[in-house]
Amino acid sequence: MHKIYFILRNGEKQEITAETGESLMTIAQQNGLDVEGACGGAMACSTCHMIVDPAWYGKLPPPSEDETDMLDLAPGLTRTSRLGCQIIVTDEISGLTVKLPQSTKSLI
Numbered sequence: 001m002h003k004i005y006f007i008l009r010n011g012e013k014q015e016i017t018a019e020t021g022e023s024l025m026t027i028a029q030q031n032g033l034d035v036e037g038a039c040g041g042a043m044a045c046s047t048c049h050m051i052v053d054p055a056w057y058g059k060l061p062p063p064s065e066d067e068t069d070m071l072d073l074a075p076g077l078t079r080t081s082r083l084g085c086q087i088i089v090t091d092e093i094s095g096l097t098v099k100l101p102q103s104t105k106s107l108i
Contacts, residue, residue, distance in 0.1 A: 002094035025084035048084035
């Protein structure tokens with residue numbers, strides 16, 4: 001089991017325990033966090049946009065070109081933005097911290 005830390009829109013930090021192989025989008029939804037994931041993780045929207053703590057960003061596999069294209073649609077985009085559906089929990093990212101953006105926009 002791994003600990004993932006979510007910084008909520010109100011600034012509160014929430015610790016969630018996750019299993020290897022789960023996506024951050026799924027973890028957030030299963031724990032009642034406000035992460036829409038309108039496309040169900042098919043990488044066809046940007047509603048699971050999350051901002052990775054800069055200290056952790058380099059520990060993640062780089063985003064694919066398709067993910068980068070979807071992120072261009074996300075409000076509040078930062079240099080450490082990623083789609084939660086594309087971040088899969090592994091031993092290497094146990095302890096990861098991500099922040100939920102102030103808003104999302106669905107085109108679906």
